[in-house]
Amino acid sequence: xxxxxxxxxxxxxxxxxxxxxxxxxxxxxxxxxxxxxxxxxxxxxxxxxxxxxxxxxxxxxxxxxxxxxxxxxxxxxxxxxxxxxxxxxxxxxxxxxxxx
Numbered sequence: 001x002x003x004x005x006x007x008x009x010x011x012x013x014x015x016x017x018x019x020x021x022x023x024x025x026x027x028x029x030x031x032x033x034x035x036x037x038x039x040x041x042x043x044x045x046x047x048x049x050x051x052x053x054x055x056x057x058x059x060x061x062x063x064x065x066x067x068x069x070x071x072x073x074x075x076x077x078x079x080x081x082x083x084x085x086x087x088x089x090x091x092x093x094x095x096x097x098x099x100x
Contacts (some may be wrong), residue, residue, distance in 0.1 A: 013073030020082045021070060024059035055086040063093035066100050 027042050036042045039057070043050040062070075070077060080100070090096050 013071075015074055015077060016082045017070055017077050017080060017085065018073075020056060020085065021059055021067065024056045027053065027057055028060045058089075059085060061091065062089075062100070063096045065093070066096050 027036075027046075030036055031042065036045065039053045040050045043053045046053070070080065085100075090099060
């Protein structure tokens with residue numbers, strides 16, 4: 001019996017929200033790999049201010065369900081902006097799922 005290949009998932013939509021999420025996880029990986037030791041070092045390397053880096057890095061704390069929804073693209077992101085995501089949000093995943 002032949003094995004059917006797994007269906008390929010579509011690439012995430014290229015939206016400002018998806019780009020912000022990608023940036024957040026890229027910066028976290030670079031920090032974890034030791035390329036940058038501080039938020040300030042990331043900010044200097046990227047040409048942005050440290051406050052912005054800190055707010056973007058917080059996006060890596062979003063609940064997996066929230067991240068999945070945001071990665072689905074523009075339809076799933078209706079009413080969600082990068083600016084709104086960079087505002088403080090609940091730490092508990094259950095609360096995030098309700099509020100985001």
